[in-house]
Amino acid sequence: MSVPIFPTAQDAENAFYDSLERCDLEGMMAVWAEDEEIVCVHPAGTRLSGQDQVRESWAKMFAAGPRARLTIEQQVAISGMMLAVHSVFERFTIPEVKAEAQPAPIVATNVYLRTAAGWRMIVHHASPAPGQPEAAPARTKGPPKTLH
């Protein structure tokens, strides 16, 4: 399989969530930087670091195959030359489950690094976000804030 090059952090994020929804382990791992200092925190989990721990955790999560639709909401993004940080809500919707029994949204902080092979993920930190989402001043549309 050829390794994709992500020209922007947003491209890497799109591929990350596409792989997550489809339970595509190889697609998912192609988003991560080839670096032992990558960090991944799943909801209610401890910190995983390095390629082996991160791959193993997604392999377990993906073992049952796709069962939920995933939408990404309320992105806040800030981008430097080398690093980009996105904060998002992940909303999983299970088709056969009633609205009131759907899982709580997840809040995630995603950090991307510009590498020689395009933008890659170096940190994914996700945790359950109970209660109503913020009635927030956070910008949810438009291009990310870019630092110069």
Added chain:
Amino acid sequence: MSVPIFPTAQDAENAFYDSLERCDLEGMMAVWAEDEEIVCVHPAGTRLSGQDQVRESWAKMFAAGPRARLTIEQQVAISGMMLAVHSVFERFTIPEVKAEAQPAPIVATNVYLRTAAGWRMIVHHASPAPGQPEAAPARTKGPPKTLH
């Protein structure tokens, strides 16, 4: 009160955790960027954004005053010109409580932005990290990885 200038992201992080341990609201808020796009996720909480929501949340947490010692462990740090990302474990120790009844460690992702007024925090995402910490390849000593 004069506003401190933090020459490095690590200086901002030191002030953040010093304020957190001492329950010092003004010290804490001096670490945050003066930006409506700041994001704060407390353990088991939803996303807060903007100065007002973030200040109010720390004011509530600090209302009872300091009662725990705080140590920061296993930092993984990556720094660009404008953004720096630190992943740490926060370990709170309550003096009058037995070792086995101490709170679980917290894993936190902290993001700092280089502003005209020094380095400031723009994201703090914290969540409980149950179970044993990673037996990790993550570097826990030495200077942060700096991007060029």
